[in-house]
Structure formats: structure tokens, C-alpha cells
Amino acid sequence: MPVNLPELNPASLTPIKGVRLGWAESNIKKLNRKDLLVIEIADNSSVSGVFTQNRFCAAPVTLCKKHLAAVKNNQVASIKALVINTGNANAGTGEQGMLDAITTCQHLAENMDIPVESILPFSTGVILEHLPINKILAGLPLAVANLKNNNWADAATTIMTTDVAPKAYSTQVKIGREQVTITGISKGAGMIHPNMATMLGYVATDANITQSLLDEITKEVADLSFNCISVDGDTSTNDSFIVIATGKSNAPAITSREDAGFKEVFNALLETSQYLAKAIIRDGEGATKFITVNVNGALSIEEAKTIGFSIGKSPLVKTAMFASDPNLGRVLAAIGYASRECKSLEDLDTSLLELYFGDTLVAEKGGRAASYKEKVGQAIMNKAEIDITVELHRGNESATIWTCDFSYDYVKINAEYRT
Structure with missing residues (x-):
């Protein structure tokens, strides 16, 4: 069992304005288990990510980087959805792996009526095996139909692989009289070592943070959390850490480190990320200490x-x-x-x-x-x-x-x- 990891209470996870989550059972590796997740993000949100440095990085990692670059180059307005499957890493899968990642994004784009380039795909699981793409495509409409703002606990369960327990955390801070919420989930138990680990981490806030500043924050937070853990010294092919800022809070926008609320929001993002990172270690494969x-x-x-x-x-x-x-x-x-x-x-x-x-x-x-x-x-x-x-x-x-x-x-x- 995980080392002193509290049992997840779904009621402790506060929804984020501008984020909805939907899951499906696609039977990717095992029957009757949640294994496909879609996260819908409000228009004009800031989204930033850091990824594995493994040279055999998975096809979805490569596509994520390409789609994030499309936002920076004004080819697409903003990232509007994430799609995550477990049971299969889509890594070491060559040209077919990239085609499968693109196909997944194309079908989700049709289901949600959004641009293909506004979708970030993620996979985790067995390496060197092709995606069961038909199972994933069949599950996408079910996940979209299931989109809700309070599905965080189910989302934490959906992204698990060898994890024993789901990992999630939520906190709130005040900027003046306005409240800002931060909620996140992660998965990982083995093949954990920077940069980064066999981990997926998704943290969202309703704070209004500019894209350039969020890029800085995301890297700094990763370096102080997910890049400070090791289960076995092995760095995976699929590691990804994504931070979403929807800007739906009524708190003032944060455009620089000198703005009111920057310190409070940064510390809350770090607190959330460190909790999730340490939860991965507490749930390390076979861990007793x-x-x-x-x-x-x-x-x-x-x-x-x-x-x-x-x-x-x-x-x-x-x-x-x-x-x-x-x-x-x-x-x-x-x-x-x-x-x-x-x-x-x-x-x-x-x-x-x-x-x-x-x-x-x-x-x-x-x-x-x-x-x-x-x-x-x-x-x-x-x-x-x-x-x-x-x-x-x-x-x-x-x-x-x-x-x-x-x-x-x-x-x-x-x-x-x-x-």
C-alpha cells in the first residue's frame, strides 16, 4: 500500500471554472476500467507544458510540442482540449504511432468542433506496441458526453497505470477579496526519474496568467517538484506536466512577477505540484518507505x-x-x-x-x-x-x-x- 498517502476524498477537489473532464472505458488493456480521459479547456486559456527529455520520446509528446508551438505562432487561438489514454504508451511506434496520435486528435476535434491543432494528446502504458486505435476512437464520444466540471477524482483514477491509488490535490488562495482555485491530478509509480519520470501531471487554476509568464512558472514548478523525485532511476518516454490557467477567476490578471497575487498563486501551484510529485513516490511500485x-x-x-x-x-x-x-x-x-x-x-x-x-x-x-x-x-x-x-x-x-x-x-x- 502507498506510504502514508491519504485516501482521496472526491469532495476535497474543487472544480476549476473553465475546465470540464470526461472519461470512458475503452478496454485498451483491461476490461471494465476507466482508461480514456478528455479534458475540455475554456477558450483563450493559457496552457503550458514540459516534457520528457528521453530521445525515444513518444509520438504524442512530439505532437503536443507541435501543437503548443502552433499557439505561440498564432496558428491557433489556444489549446482547447487534452486527451489521455492509459494502457499503451504509443512510444517506439514509428510513423504509425504518429499517425495514430494525429487520428486521435482529428476524431476528438470532430466530436468537439474545435481545431485539431488545439488538442494535446497523451499516452501512458506499455512501450513498443501500437495503439488499439479503434478502441480509442470508439471511446472518444463517450468521454465527451461525460464532460463535467466535478470529474476530477474519476480523472485521477482514469490516468492510472501501475498506481495503487489515485493522486489529486486542491487548494485555494485569496488575491485581495477574490479567490483563486488550483486543482491537479497525477499518475506514476515506476520508471520515475528526471527529466522527468513515467508520470503525467495536470494542474489547472482559474487564475488569469499570461502565456509567457505561465511558461516560466511551469518550468520552475516542475524543477521543484516532478524533477525532484526518483523511484528507480529510469526516465520514461512519455512524461508530461501541463499547467492550465483559464482566467475565469475575478482576481486581477497576473502579467509579471511584481503583480499582486503572483507569489500566492506561484506558491499554491508549487504546493499542489509537490504534493502530487510526493504522492507518486509514496505510491512507488512496491514502496514501503x-x-x-x-x-x-x-x-x-x-x-x-x-x-x-x-x-x-x-x-x-x-x-x-x-x-x-x-x-x-x-x-x-x-x-x-x-x-x-x-x-x-x-x-x-x-x-x-x-x-x-x-x-x-x-x-x-x-x-x-x-x-x-x-x-x-x-x-x-x-x-x-x-x-x-x-x-x-x-x-x-x-x-x-x-x-x-x-x-x-x-x-x-x-x-x-x-x-
């Missing part, structure tokens, strides 16, 4: 993140966490080889480094801390949530990443993924 790695005192954020991920994706660290084994050497080794991915760490002075489990100093001056007692470390490792802090004492930059352990179930889930 939720681990926070803080790295402080680095010369750069790159240094801090590199060390954090070196610890967070180490199979030896992760299996020790699963066994509740306070094996300090595995963490130190992971810190020590981080220079393979960040050359500035080649002169890391390990004699200055301090390592903490929780609030307990466990290593300093290049070795075990004199004050450290094994039974204290064991008590920390027995917990479901573990904090690891690395103090480098070489600069002023910091980073936090979230990860989980490796259990027997992780191997089982992935060994049986296609069966």
Missing part, C-alpha cells in the same frame, strides 16, 4: 541535486532502506561517486561533510560520528518515513529530492508488467 534527501551547502543547485539523486537512486541504499538496515557506508559511497555526473564535485572535501539520519549526526570528518549509536540509527530506519540530510559545507545552495525503497514487490511488478 518514503525518503526525503536534503543536500545543503553545495556550490550549485546542480551539485546538490546530483548528490541527492545519487543517494536516492542507488539500489544498495534503497534495498538497505527496505531492510531497515542503517548501513551508513552505502549512503557515503553514493555521495562519493556523484562526481561521475557532476564534475565540480571532483574536489569534494569529504572531511568537511556531515551526514544526518533524522536529527542524528551519523558521519563526520570522513567517518562515523563519535556520538553515533547503532540502536539510534536502527530506530530511525524502522520508520516508514526517513529523512537524510547531507551538509557539504562548501557553498550556499541546497536541494531536496524524494525517493522510496526497493522491495521484493518492485521486482515482481516489473517482471510481470506485460502479463
